[in-house]
Structures are given as structure tokens and as C-alpha cells.
Amino acid sequence: xxxxxLAIIGAGPAGMSAALNAKNDNLKFIxxxxxxxxxxxxxxxxxxxTVDNYxxxxxxxxxxxxxxxxxxxxxxKIFVDNNCVHxxxxxxxxxIMTLTDKEIIADLVILxxxxxxxxxxxxxxxxxxxxxxxxxxxxxxxxxxxxxxxVVGGRNTGAVTAIYLKNIGCDVEIIEKDPQLNCKxxxxxxxxxxxxxxxxxxQIISLNGDEILEGINVKGPEGLETLVTDGIFVCIGLNPxxxxxxxxxxxxxxxxxxxxxxxxxxxxxGVYAAGDITGNLKQISVAVxxxxxxxxxxxxxxxxxxxxx
Amino acid sequence: xxxxxLAIIGAGPAGMSAALNAKNDNLKFIxxxxxxxxxxxxxxxxxxxTVDNYxxxxxxxxxxxxxxxxxxxxxxKIFVDNNCVHxxxxxxxxxIMTLTDKEIIADLVILxxxxxxxxxxxxxxxxxxxxxxxxxxxxxxxxxxxxxxxVVGGRNTGAVTAIYLKNIGCDVEIIEKDPQLNCKxxxxxxxxxxxxxxxxxxQIISLNGDEILEGINVKGPEGLETLVTDGIFVCIGLNPxxxxxxxxxxxxxxxxxxxxxxxxxxxxxGVYAAGDITGNLKQISVAVxxxxxxxxxxxxxxxxxxxxx
Numbered sequence: 001x002x003x004x005x006l007a008i009i010g011a012g013p014a015g016m017s018a019a020l021n022a023k024n025d026n027l028k029f030i031x032x033x034x035x036x037x038x039x040x041x042x043x044x045x046x047x048x049x050t051v052d053n054y055x056x057x058x059x060x061x062x063x064x065x066x067x068x069x070x071x072x073x074x075x076x077k078i079f080v081d082n083n084c085v086h087x088x089x090x091x092x093x094x095x096i097m098t099l100t101d102k103e104i105i106a107d108l109v110i111l112x113x114x115x116x117x118x119x120x121x122x123x124x125x126x127x128x129x130x131x132x133x134x135x136x137x138x139x140x141x142x143x144x145x146x147x148x149x150x151v152v153g154g155r156n157t158g159a160v161t162a163i164y165l166k167n168i169g170c171d172v173e174i175i176e177k178d179p180q181l182n183c184k185x186x187x188x189x190x191x192x193x194x195x196x197x198x199x200x201x202x203q204i205i206s207l208n209g210d211e212i213l214e215g216i217n218v219k220g221p222e223g224l225e226t227l228v229t230d231g232i233f234v235c236i237g238l239n240p241x242x243x244x245x246x247x248x249x250x251x252x253x254x255x256x257x258x259x260x261x262x263x264x265x266x267x268x269x270g271v272y273a274a275g276d277i278t279g280n281l282k283q284i285s286v287a288v289x290x291x292x293x294x295x296x297x298x299x300x301x302x303x304x305x306x307x308x309x
Numbered sequence: 310x311x312x313x314x315l316a317i318i319g320a321g322p323a324g325m326s327a328a329l330n331a332k333n334d335n336l337k338f339i340x341x342x343x344x345x346x347x348x349x350x351x352x353x354x355x356x357x358x359t360v361d362n363y364x365x366x367x368x369x370x371x372x373x374x375x376x377x378x379x380x381x382x383x384x385x386k387i388f389v390d391n392n393c394v395h396x397x398x399x400x401x402x403x404x405i406m407t408l409t410d411k412e413i414i415a416d417l418v419i420l421x422x423x424x425x426x427x428x429x430x431x432x433x434x435x436x437x438x439x440x441x442x443x444x445x446x447x448x449x450x451x452x453x454x455x456x457x458x459x460v461v462g463g464r465n466t467g468a469v470t471a472i473y474l475k476n477i478g479c480d481v482e483i484i485e486k487d488p489q490l491n492c493k494x495x496x497x498x499x500x501x502x503x504x505x506x507x508x509x510x511x512q513i514i515s516l517n518g519d520e521i522l523e524g525i526n527v528k529g530p531e532g533l534e535t536l537v538t539d540g541i542f543v544c545i546g547l548n549p550x551x552x553x554x555x556x557x558x559x560x561x562x563x564x565x566x567x568x569x570x571x572x573x574x575x576x577x578x579g580v581y582a583a584g585d586i587t588g589n590l591k592q593i594s595v596a597v598x599x600x601x602x603x604x605x606x607x608x609x610x611x612x613x614x615x616x617x618x
Contacts, residue, residue, distance in 0.1 A: 017364045017594060024362055026494060053333055055326045055597045056366060056377045058384040068365045075367040185335060262589060280571060281605045285326060288364045289598025296590045 002104045004030050005302055006295075007097055009088075009244060010112035011037040011080045013284045014275025016069055017291030018110050019078050025299040030104065032097075034084035037073075038066035040114075040276075040284060054284045065284075088244045095248075095270065107302065110294045111245055111258060111266075111273040115238035115282070120152060122204055132213030132231045140233075145169040147230040150216065152204060158235035159183035159191060165233070166194045174198045175218060204232070240277050253279055264294035272298060311413045313339050314611055315604075316406055318397075318553060319421035320346040320389045322593045323584025325378055326600030327419050328387050334608040339413065341406075343393035346382075347375035349423075349585075349593060363593045374593075397553050404557075404579065416611065419603045420554055420567060420575075420582040424547035424591070429461060431513055441522030441540045449542075454478040456539040459525065461513060467544035468492035468500060474542070475503045483507045484527060513541070549586050562588055573603035581607060 006022055008015045011033035022029040040062070050059040057065060073080070087098035088109065095106045117135040119125070125133055134140045141149075146169055151162040154176030160183075165172040174181070174191070179201050181188055191198065202220035207213060215228045240256045251259045251267040257279025264272045274290035276282045315331055317324045320342035331338040349371070359368040366374060382389070396407035397418065404415045426444040428434070434442055443449045455478055460471040463485030469492075474481040483490070483500070488510050490497055500507065511529035516522060524537045549565045560568045560576040566588025573581045583599035585591045 013364060017362075020362050020364060024493075024495075052385065053326075053329050053601060054365070055322060055329060055600075056363070056374065056381055058381040065365065072365055072367040076361065184333075186333075281602050283598075283601050283605070285594070285601045286598040289592070289595040291364075292362060292592050292594045293590050296592070 001096075001102075002030075004028050004104065004106040006030075006108050006110065006298055007085075007095065007104065007106035008032065008110045008112060009085050009097075010114055010241075010275070010277075012040050012112055012114050012275055012287060013038070013069065014114075014277075014287035014291040014294075015110070015112035016073055017288040018112065018274060018295040019073065019291075020076060021292050021295035022299070023076050023078050025295070027295075027299060027302065030106070031078065031080050032083055032085050033080050034082065036066075037080040038069045040066075040287070051284065054288075085244060088247050090248065090268070090270075093270070108270045108298050109248070109272065110264075110291070110298070111248075111250070111271065111277055112275045112287075112291065113241040113244060114276045115240055117234070118237045118239050120204065120232075120234045120236065122207055125207060128207065128209070128213045131211075132209070133207075134231065134233050135235075136233075141165050141168055141170065144231050147171065148228065149173075149231045149233060150175055150204075150227070150229050151233045151235060153235035153237070154178070154181035154183060154198065154200075155235070155237065156183045156187060159187035161233050161235050162196050163187065163190050163194065166196050172196055175202050175204060176200050177203050238276070238282070240279065242277065245271075245273070245277070255279060262293075263297040264290055265297065310405075310411075311339075313337050313413060313415040315339075315417050315419065315607055316341065316394075316404065316413065316415035317419045317421060318394050318406075319423055319550075319584070319586075321349050321421060321423050321584055321596060322347070322378065323423075323586075323596035323600040323603075324419070324421035325382055326597040327421065327583060327604040328382065328600075329385060330601050330604035331608070332385050332387050334604070336604075336608060336611065339415070340387065340389050341392055341394050342389045343391065345375075346389040347378045349375075349596070360593065363597075394553060397556050399557065399577070399579075402579070417579045417607050418557070418581065419573075419600070419607070420557075420559070420580065420586055421584045421596075421600065422550040422553060423585045424549055426543070427546045427548050429513065429541075429543045429545065431516055434516060436520075437516065437518070437522045440520075441518070442516075443540065443542050444544075445542075450474050450477055450479065453540050456480065457537065458482075458540045458542060459484055459513075459536070459538050460542045460544060462544035462546070463487070463490035463492060463507065463509070464544070464546065465492045465496060467542075468496035470542050470544050471505050472496065472499050472503065475505055481505055484511050484513060485509050486512050547585070547591070549588065551586065554580075554582070554586070564588060571602075572606040573599055574606065 005027045006029040008031045019031045052059050083099040085097050095109050097104050148171045151174050162174050204216050205219050206217045208215040245258050258273040260278050272294040274294040275287035314336045315338040317340045328340045361368050392408040394406050404418050406413050457480045460483050471483050513525050514528050515526045517524040554567050567582040569587050581603040583603040584596035
């Protein structure tokens with residue numbers, strides 16, 4: 001079984017930042033990412049708008065920023081292991097990680113497992129997934145140019161998605177369950193400028209169609225309505241990816257996010273967390289800073305332990 | 310008196326990040342910096358080494374990174390006000406800031422006042438300041454090429470300073486009060502490689518010389534010794550710049566750093582803090598993330614307040 005000082009689970013901005021610092025501190029670590037390294041939740045929409053709140057990069061697209069992040073890791077000779085961590089357990093003060101075909105052992109763990117998109121609770125929705133129902137719009141939006149689509153959710157991601165779809169030529173409408181949009185003013189203004197219709201206090205109840213989505217049944221202030229559509233884009237928020245946290249008996253808050261202290265330590269000795277999984281502000285800068293703090297405290301812990309040995 | 314939603318005090322990485330976010334949120338804010346915008350404590354040494362732990366910028370010099378930060382602000386039409394904030398007080402739920410020749414009023418405040426270098430507690434040291442005694446080495450190091458200098462302090466900044474001075478051709482020695490250096494392994498190894506002598510368990514007791522420093526009296530394991538030197542570079546740590554925090558009755562920890570909660574709020578309603586002043590890990594990424602969190606919560610607070618008005 002391969003042994004490491006540190007296993008970093010997830011290579012979004014938090015995990016990447018932790019890895020950079022671990023490399024600087026000469027730790028023996030492994031960085032796991034089952035999906036795409038560097039990816040963060042809004043990258044699909046931000047690729048068409050811009051990230052403008054990560055100090056040092058003015059108005060950069062999400063995909064360009066990811067490239068910079070990956071290049072930084074590559075230049076520092078940090079490589080991402082694309083194995084998926086299926087299970088984690090504590091055994092004699094060490095953490096055993098189960099991958100698809102092997103196990104590894106680590107002294108300490110940082111959970112940077114982020115979030116996944118909340119699913120729309122409508123029966124049989126999965127049969128339309130990837131064909132007419134999407135949880136992110138890029139590049140799937142292109143197939144709906146000159147067609148009718150609904151964006152579900154009027155927070156920032158929903159707003160940005162609707163604006164993007166409108167701009168590429170879709171006939172888009174927003175459905176929001178609250179009595180008003182809950183996005184930033186600048187997005188709200190853009191939605192008005194582009195004359196994107198908004199159905200507030202409304203929710204999708206069921207979907208029509210067999211192989212192909214034909215319409216949606218919406219409950220709103222006027223009662224129940226059936227609306228014809230070619231596709232829907234669901235942007236109703238994020239849930240924490242807390243499977244491994246649960247397996248390690250890490251304490252979660254009432255929304256399922258991992259509770260951490262100022263050092264990014266969880267209640268389980270040796271388990272740290274950083275990034276969106278901690279439930280703080282979901283912004284790249286925050287994830288990057290938290291990744292640094294987690295690694296700093298881990299390095300300090302290890303140096304003190306090694307001195308005693 | 311000019312009125313603002315938000316006054317950001319200090320334009321290091323934390324203040325700059327808060328300002329970027331405040332601009333995105335259309336807040337009416339002002340960003341004060343009495344010294345050099347973007348500056349962070351290790352920039353003088355990092356300009357000759359590199360910052361390599363801020364995700365996205367691989368091995369960049371401190372001064373180059375500052376330029377990127379400033380450029381980001383300029384492109385977003387954020388300008389730094391170089392007035393010094395001498396005083397701050399709370400009056401009818403608003404904060405009044407006293408500048409050199411005027412006052413301004415703000416609904417909320419973020420303290421990003423950072424730290425200053427700890428002074429060496431040796432009598433009459435100030436008369437040598439800027440001539441033979443320095444608290445940062447760049448560009449002052451150049452005048453000591455082929456001369457004898459001591460670096461006081463064997464933590465990271467002291468180590469990096471000694472390495473830099475050795476590399477430009479100074480005859481450098483380190484004085485550390487602890488029994489060993491407390492820097493990262495990679496710096497320790499470099500110090501050994503370069504054969505930089507280290508006097509551990511030693512402290513400067515007094516200085517000799519009238520206008521020009523002639524020597525130092527050092528108490529060490531062998532007793533008291535007088536050593537001839539041309540200059541000393543003091544790198545013994547940082548203290549929080551907490552004057553304004555004290556004036557606003559903000560709670561401090563036992564080291565004088567501002568206590569904040571997860572939202573970067575202090576005990577005084579309306580006063581937030583971000584960056585090194587909070588006493589967490591002193592790293593750019595952390596300051597940038599905290600600046601974002603502080604602004605996010607301030608914006609949320611203001612939007613809710615305005616909705617009620």
C-alpha cells in the first residue's frame with residue numbers, strides 16, 4: 001500500500017492551493033480528482049462571462065483561469081491523480097483511502113470535495129437528462145438556438161445562464177419559485193434590458209414527453225399551466241459533496257457542509273477541509289485561501305510530530 | 310462631509326480584494342492606503358525570491374505581483390485614496406474617519422491595516438535607522454556588498470534576507486535567539502549550502518558607534534562578545550497595526566490581532582476586518598479570500614437594510 005503524509009481529495013481551487021503549499025513544504029502528498037482538475041461550479045457560465053473577483057486576473061474567463069491554475073501546478077511538478085476515492089476509513093491513526101482497484105494510506109486528509117448541483121425534484125426527469133434537461137448550459141446551449149428554453153432558478157447562476165442563452169439566440173424564459181429574482185442587481189438589469197420574461201412564484205410540477213421533452217407543467221399564481229418547450233436548464237443551487245466526510249464521521253452543519261475551525265480542522269483529528277465543502281462564501285479566492293490555511297496547519301502538525309519521533 | 314457605504318482601510322491584498330468585490334456589487338466605497346498600494350510584508354524579500362503559493366501565478370516576484378494587483382484595480386476603475394486615516398469613531402451608527410484635513414462618514418468599515426515590523430529593543434537603535442540598521446533589506450542591501458552584516462532573526466524572513474544578502478556578495482551572519490533556526494527546511498538547506506554562519510541562542514544587547522554603527526554586543530552561549538559590523542537587518546517578526554481597531558473598541562486577541570468570526574465581523578457591529586490584522590496565516594491567498602468574505606457579508610447587510618428603508 002502506498003503511503004503519503006497527506007491525501008488531498010479534490011483538485012478544485014482549494015485542493016490545488018493546498019497542493020502548491022504542500023509541495024513548497026516538501027510533503028509527500030497525493031492530489032485526487034475524479035473529474036476535471038481546476039473545475040469550479042460556475043466555470044460553465046463564467047466561461048462566457050468572466051471571473052473578475054480573483055485579485056490579479058482582470059476579467060478572465062473561467063476556462064482561461066483554470067488553464068492558469070493547471071499550468072501553475074504543472075510548473076511546480078504537481079500532478080493530479082484521476083482516481084476516484086470511493087471510501088475512506090480511519091485505522092490505527094492512519095487514513096485508508098479506497099480507490100477503484102487499490103488502497104492507499106495517508107497520515108492526514110484535506111477534504112476539498114466541493115458541491116454538486118441540486119437536482120430538480122420532478123418525477124422521470126432523469127430520462128431527459130443530457131437531451132433536454134441540463135444542470136449546466138455550456139456547451140449544451142448551442143443546440144437550442146432559435147428554440148424555446150426555460151431556466152429554472154433566478155439566483156446568480158440562473159440569471160447568468162438565462163442571459164447567456166438569450167445572447168446566443170435562444171428564446172429563453174426564467175422560472176423562479178420566490179416572488180422575485182434573487183440575483184445581483186447588474187444581472188437583474190441585464191435581464192430587463194434583454195426583455196427576458198420571468199415567471200415568479202412558479203414551480204415546475206411535471207414534464208411532458210416520452211423520449212424528447214415536449215412541455216412542462218408549471219404551478220404559478222395563475223394556477224396550473226402547460227408550457228411548450230424544447231429544453232430546461234436547472235440552476236437551483238448546490239449541495240455539498242459530503243460522502244467521504246460522512247464516512248470519516250466528520251461533523252456537518254444542518255445543510256450538510258463540513259464544520260471547520262479557524263485552522264480548517266474538522267472535529268476528527270487529522271481531517272481538514274477547504275473550499276466550497278466548508279459552506280462559507282463560494283468564491284475562488286476563499287477556496288484558495290482556505291487551502292493554504294489547511295496545508296499550513298497540517299505541515300506544522302507533521303513537523304512537530306516528526307521532531308518527537 | 311463625504312458619505313460612503315463602506316470605508317476600506319488599507320490597500321494590501323485584503324483591502325484590494327474587498328474593493329474589487331464592492332465595485333462588482335455597486336457599493337459606494339472608498340479605499341484608503343497611506344503607503345504603497347498592494348504592498349505586503351514580505352514583498353521586499355520576495356522581490357528577489359518569488360511568491361509561489363498564490364494559485365495562478367507561478368514563481369512571480371513580489372513586485373511583479375503587486376503590479377498585477379494594481380492593474381486589476383485600475384482596469385476596474387478602482388482608485389486608491391492616499392490619505393492617512395488618523396482616527397475613527399462611531400457616532401449615531403455611522404463611522405467618522407478623520408483624515409489629515411477632513412472627515413468622511415461611512416456606514417460600515419473593513420480594517421485591512423496589516424502589520425508592521427517588530428522593533429529590536431536595544432537602546433539608541435533609532436539613531437542608526439536607515440544608515441546601518443534596517444527592517445527590510447531591499448534595496449538597502451546593495452550598499453553592503455563586500456561588507457560585514459548581521460541578520461537578526463532566523464525565521465523565514467530572516468533566512469530569506471540572509472540568503473539574498475549572501476548572494477549579492479555581503480559577508481553575512483545570522484543571529485537567532487532560539488537554539489535553532491525556525492525557517493522552512495529549504496531555506497535552512499540553502500543557508501548550509503552557502504556556508505552562512507548562524508549564532509543560535511544569541512541576542513544583541515547593545516550597539517557601538519556614534520553616527521555610524523561600528524559593532525554589536527552579543528550575549529550568547531559563550532558569554533558576551535563584541536562583534537565588528539557595518540550593518541544589521543532586523544527580521545524578528547510582525548506586530549498588528551491595531552490603532553484604529555482600538556479606537557473603535559474592537560476586541561483584540563492577546564497578541565493584539567483583531568478577533569473576527571467566520572463572516573470577518575468583529576465584536577463591533579459594522580466593523581469587519583480582513584488580512585494579516587486578523588492574526589490568521591499571513592499569506593496573500595488568505596488575505597484575498599478574507600477580503601472577499603468581509604465584502605460579501607457587508608453587501609448582504611446593506612441590501613437587507615436598504616430593502617427595509
